[in-house]
Amino acid sequence: MAGVSGVEARFERLTAEHLEAVVNVEQQAYAHAWTRSHFQDALNSGNEAQMLLAGDTLLGYFVAMKGFEEVHLLNITVAPTYQRQGWAHVMLDALAIWARGQGAEWLWLEVRSGNARATKVYESQGYRRMGLRKNYYPSAHGQREDAVVMSLRL
DSSP states (O other), rough: OOOTTTBBBBBEEEEGHHHHHHHHHHHHOOOOOHHEEEEEEEEHHTTTEEEEEEEEEEEEEEEEEEOOOOOEEEHHHHHHGGGSHHHHHHHHHHHHHHHTTTTTTTEEEEETTTTTHHHHHHHTOEEEEEEEEEEEEGGGOOOOOEOOOOOOOE
């Protein structure tokens, strides 16, 4: 697949042997990052987990949980070096294709209420705001941040 910036990219299943690289990117991208055990639990639960690679370079990844006629996006991350190059759109498109193949009618996700950049990406992909989860995410100084619940009809 030719990527947005002309880089050849491909998807590969995220497995336990990739966790070190994934956790490294996660820690670079977020103040409140998933831990290795979060990823391991997601893999052990049979969730869909895909990495987007260019050669041996990890551009990003997503983890999604299949439910009845729906898929819930648990984590999507673009490595900080490769942000603002369209890779999130590529991964969201791949997620939607996979979800349709699983018979899902809806995609669901939560995004930090203060993450305007991510919210704009989701909205540009057709996601709509459905509600708010109060105090959902950990935040600075022991505080909590609301999550905006968004969905996409497939």
